[in-house]
Amino acid sequence: MIGQSWSEDRLRGYQEEQLQEIIEHAYQNVPYYRDLFDKRGLSPSEIQTVDDLSKLPRLTKDDIRQNYERLQAQNIDDAIVNHTSGSAGEPFTFKESTDVEQVERAFINRAFNAHETDHRLAHLFDPDPDYHSTVAIDETKLKIEETEIYVWAAVDVETFEVIHIEVSPGRSDLDALLFVKQVLKRCRGEPVVLVDCGPWYNWALDDLDLCDSRRETWEERSLVEAWFGLLKYRTRLFYSRFPHNSSWKSVDRWVKAFAVLHNAII
Secondary structure: OOOOOOHHHHHHHHHHHHHHHHHHHHHHHHHHHHHHHHOOOHHHHHOOHOOOOOOEEEEHHHHHHHOOOOOOOOOOOOOEEOOOOOOOOOOOOOEOOOHHHHHHHHHHHHHHOOOOHHHHHHHHOOOOOOOOEEEEEEEEEEOOOOEEEEEEEEEEOOOOOOOEEEEEOOOHHHHHHHHHHHHHOOOOOOOEEEEOOHHHHHHHHHHOOOOOOEEEEOHHHHHHHHHHHHHHHHHHHOOOOOOOOOOHHHHHHHHHHHHHHHHOOO
């Protein structure tokens, strides 16, 4: 498997080769990025390493909404429309190629080839407390038959590791407070916690001021939304509804097992 036995230098070289291919693809096929490079007097060849990305501005949700069509790659004709859950207040629409979707589905199907993940993995989800400088927290809805439940997740934005995950039957100030407290128990030092504008975080992060925090609807906090995207690809195979007679506690075990496999692969 790529990278498992590679030296740090070899892995970095491979990552930089892939970065250069992405930059060249964006310049050649995406009007937004072609215009951006030209206006800044940049050539794709000037982006060789991750550090070179500082020459480009960050892409925000507003940028995407205002340039939705110009951000579509002109050499991809079979893109499909996808959406975020809108937990930050407004659902976000984006496109991805069917190739990407098929690869992600194949990956998830291989890791979870049964209708339900083996719950015996759930007890393995017990990350040791570690230093996490920045942690993104978010929640999303799933369904048990017609009943909505909430999955809460905390992701290290530097490593993409899931450091805590829980399921609750509701989404309240108390649910958010208890989840944030559990996340902080898994963090050494003083992490910065990133959340969206959901008012259920106000008690824990504003009134009680449990830790340094920042409200974001995109940027670094998008990493936890990306993880929820992987989760929902799996649940989409059974229509984002869990099997008959499931409970929110059994779903909690299921998502913990999912997190165990995710952390083992990254």
